[in-house]
Amino acid sequence: MFEKILFKPKVRNIHFLILIIAFGVLLQACTGEPSTTQEPTAEQERQGVLRIALQPIVQTDPAFISSDPEVLIGSSVYDYLVDITPQNTIAPRLAHDWTVSEDGKSYVFSLIENATFHDGTLLTANDVVWTFDRLRDPQVDSPTKDLYSNIESIAASDQFEVTFTLKESNPFFLYDLSDNHALIVKANTSDPISDFMGTGPFKLVSYNPEDRLIVEANGDYFLRDRPNLERIEFIFFNDQTAQVEALRGGQVDLVLLISTDLYNTIKDEPGLVPLESATNSFDLIRLRADRSPGEDPRLMQALRLATDRQAIFDLVLQGFGAMGKDTPIGPMYSQYFNEDLQIPQRDVVAAKQLLADAGYPDGIRLEMHTPDTGNRPNLAVVLKDQWADAGIDVTVIIEPESVYYGDDVWLDVDLGITGWGSRPYPQFYLDTMLVCDAIWNESHFCDQEFDQLANTAGRTLNEDQRVETYNQIQELLAERGPTLIPYFFSQLGAISDKFSGFQLKPFPGRSDLAAVQLANQ
């Protein structure tokens, strides 16, 4: 202690310290986010950078894409042969005109003659043939192979003409040709996963799977009045709340596919334009019908009886949608939707009885898997509470979308909640989800009568017959189908008011980004 009397602290040490601190501050200032620089535009009309917040994508090969983000990106870089409008009608795209034979088995398409791929080569019939041959090739094993199994042959009848010959007539063939996967790829592409070689309004600049995918305007697009934007950035977010916060904070301009709760927080926000579209999107809860416990149809019935749909509609959807009747045919298909179809009210006692009859007098424990997006987590929690009253003890397991869909968990588990996007025609669901060997038959449902009805509805050219068949299908599904579909929800999103021209399609991934432009133009 006496040493303090004898000497004072070294001045040098303090100087040194200051130097170090200054150095540290300098380092901090140097690193940090690089400011986004404006690239000089080649053509003055194209202005604006649209930043879209999306869940991370898994697939980039058009033959395998399925989620909205994947389709959104794909349809900006590639083109479809024909497109689907927001009103669910067919519009020309790469094919500007077509004819259908009397018997409905032959389709001839005339292609645009000045469309070029991003590397400059001209689009010809060969590319179309190659694309669809690939999509129906069992070796490639795309989800569309069943969809296009009805095609007898595809031929390039001329340089810009393609002829499709079907085995049997298909009233929805044009819709099938506009399937999400049917983006036209350059013939003989060796690496469709990373080539991104399309004819679309935008071309790839860079792709960082951890961060974002950037595309810029295609100056040689065959439609001269588009695209209007200079660039689009698809920015990947794992968390939907983060997406909304980024929108609010101005780091992104557009979010899609958000839950009702999130939508409520931003629909009145200044500077944002809410997006709402009534669709046939639905969340379904399904029990695997091919093994215990779901193979006993009473189980599913018990689950249905234990469900309070009105409560779900009020709590989870808060009015943004329509009530469901356990079939995928929703009110958006006004001509097919069976309004009078009755579904039983909630009856907990009956549910318990059914369980007891099925061999579970003390209730049953189930694990319910669900992806972490949209309203599905809330739905899971509400169902857990409702079903608990009937002795059904559910353990909720929430997984990221990339795991639930990407790792095919959804096709495997006994009890799961899956979100289905809106399709232009209901047959799609029947063929891909419910017929015996459907590619996406997650409930492994197999019913002969159903298959027959589905086949009929899908083949007949007689509209009345189709309506009647659909009614029968709805009744069948309501009685013994494997799915519980409590609602159809509107697609919700929001966009910054700096942009105009964005039209939200029922399947949001198909929304046309080429039409978007800066609001003041």
Place this chain on the structure above:
Amino acid sequence: MNSISKSSNNGLGVVPSWWRRLLQFFQQLFSRPVSGFGTAITLVFLIVALISPLIAPYGANEIIVADARQPPSNEHWFGTDNLGRDVYSRVLLGSREVLVLAGFGTLFAVLFGTLFGLMTGYQGGWFDEITMRIFDSLLAIPALLLALLLLGTIANSKYSVLLVIVVIYTPIVARVVRSVVLAVKPQGFIETARLGGESRTRILLREILPSVIPTLSVESALRFSYAIFLVASLGFLGVGVQPPSPNWGLMVKEARAYVTLIPWALFFPAAAISLVVIGVNLMADGVKRLMSPDQID
């Protein structure tokens, strides 16, 4: 014949039995305002964790459609969340999740850490070197990151979280105990014990461990507060816990989506986390002050 027992009272020098000393200890903790406050909060939360199922007015996942998204009121003291669940009940029941998990995790970490610390400090040699290097490398990784890494490889359940807490906090407890052992080991009475033929176990438990206890108490209290925060953080990230568990961290995460509309659903669980962590920390501070006796300069 006088028998020397712990609780005998021989006139000069009363020696209280160990539980009486514990009670005295708590009395002293309460005597100072700051540490008393912290101890009180900790005790309150511990009691709540124990009896929450008895006092919570609603269930953890009791959904009441009609009451959804209500601000605090007489029926729902903390309001309701977006699904109509009583936030107050969820906070009460959540205390059980968080405190029990953190509590047991800390307990096991302290047990194992003390064991390792005693053995490595006393033995030295290769055992000490290898063990401490392993522990050092674990310590170098931030706790949350390590937790996520571990939970990524093993099953995602409550027991995994328990295991993770033990793995993460054992090294630091071991290190602290070891340093005390190293300080105590060269002291005369330890050597004398060895010279008296005492077995290694006896020396560790009877000669060395009592000197370790003060530091260990402080360290345990601190670890407890860290463990609570870790459990809440993991809940916030949605790891190791599934809805509708009333884990406070998970509640905060879920409430983030609509915080602008239903702020109370986020505020109360967040406040609970803060309060209990602060409380335990203040209590740890108090313990620390009690363990280092006052001295005249």
Place this chain on the structure above:
Amino acid sequence: MAYRQGNDWLQAVRDVSFHINAGETYGLVGESGSGKTTLVLAVLRYLGSKGSIISGDIYLGDQSMRALDDQELRQMWGKQVALVPQNPQSSLNPSIRVGEQVAEIFRYQNKLSEPDAKLQTLEWFQKVRLPDPERVATSYPHQISGGMQQRVLIAMALSISPSLLVLDEPTTNLDVTIQAVILDLIDELISEQNMAVLYVTHNLGVISRYCDRVGVMYASELVEEAHPKELFSEPLHPYTQGLLDSIPQFGETKDRIRLQPILGQIPAIGQGPSGCIFRPRCPVAIEVCTNRPSLFPAGGNRLSRCHRWQEIALDDISVQQTPPSIERQQKGMAEGRSQTLELENVSISFPLQRSLNDFLRGKPRKGVQAVNKVDLVIPSGTTLGLVGESGSGKTTIARSIMGLQSIRAGVIKLHKVSIPDQLSRRDLETLRQLQIVFQNPQEALNPHLTVGETLRRPFIRLLGLPRSEADAKVIDLLEAVHLTAAYANRYPGELSGGEIQRVALARGIASRPDLLILDEPISSLDVSVQAAILNLVNELQRDIQNSILFISHNLAVIGYLADQIAVIYVGTLMEIARQSDLFQPPHHPYTEALISAIPQIDPQTSHLPIHLDGEMPDPVNIPTGCPFHTRCPRFIGEICANTAPRWQIDPRTEKRIFCHIPLEDLLSSQAQSTSDGTGLE
């Protein structure tokens, strides 16, 4: 002055007044709790936030200390008062070179330029007789020895030409031989300048030699003031007399005299009795002593705070209790006694870590040769005193006997049977027979076990008794060391240093060991308590008839207690002699220097201490030949440097001396010096 603890003020210094004139050296003597440290802190303005001067003032010349504010205090006071502290190591900044630290003072205080400051520094280093001043100036503090550090601090203190120099136990931490040199150096330097010197110490011999006046402090009060000669020949306060009685004087041995401890304990700070503060411990306290005595003038500049000082002065009462004389047989060295312990040619070395460089070059490990070929025999029932300075290897030897230190060569024999040098290989019976009391009482007992719990372990573990029997034996044991049974329930934290050491002793003898090693057992205790412990050791030995190996650096204490004395220097034994013979010539030159370095209280003898050149050798580089040759005042030539000496045995006394110089030469030369009263220079 008082200290604040919580809300209470504890009085540390009470009503102390004294003055020091210029050119005068004032010694302040006191044990722990006397308040002398507080006083010194105050004089240096370093009381800290918890202490303060309650009343009174300190004057430097005419300037009152309390009249100054902090800034002025620092400037004025700081320039006039200098300190030489107790522990030189902690007073030097370990990260700045020594020369730089000193030069800084010159630059700051005297506003000298850098080169001038450097010159001044080197000048001062020469004045304090540092060998190779340039090298020392560029060294860091840890690279120079304690003695050299202290010289540096002396230089720093004196260089500012203070009007008051405060010396706070400046040599307590130094070896005895170095101590002598430093003390004489200080003495020389202060006589050059006309400073007032405040010399604080507990060592009465130092006071006697170097001070003009002495003040004795006890439990916060000044109890006596006088000239040292008067003070030590005729003390006028019972406490002073008690101090003198409790210290073993030169020539006194345990056989003839029992030391007189002062009964009782120094009161804790702030807990003194009312009335005379020494009353509870005073052998002649009477009624009037319940009134606090003032400082009575006792004739001729003397002061005494005792009501009965006149009676003491007139020899009407005696405070000095004639110790009972003990008629004892002097124990012979080896006749008819069995051997308890024998060390045969024991060498111990510590291997050093090789640097990476050396390791890669394949150089062999260097080692510290701590103990070199030591032969010792301890006959049963006797006490062997092992004396040496720091680093001599005495503690290492003790530890190797106990099994805590492995030996490189040689054999340790217990009762003529060799025992393993590693503790883990020894059986319980061996452990029972060897016990040790360590130096530091603070670490001797487990603070978490009661005294009873600690003491019963040997009974349970080494003697195999059941717990109830052991507990009963603990009571007996406590009585044997003069502690009541109530102590069994106390914790070490509640005991004083002396009481702890008694308990440690009790534990040592509990198993009735055949050999008890005592390693500096009283060095950390107050002087008034040391006597009691020494008496106790003797008493126990009389009862149990155990052998004792007593290790110390204090030759006076060893001279009192031991039957046989061995002198060790840098790991090698230099001399082994009976107690009665050691202090008579012929001496080994090192022993000679040690004996002369003991400061004497008795003012009759006044011989000059022998100064040894240089420093204790670095144990990594022990000198060749005779290890003492680098410092030996009787160095006779190359043979000392090249050849190891042989043991010479004096036929008269069976004294063994490890030296080249023939015994007759030593005898004649040394006998002459003692009669002259002059030392060797």
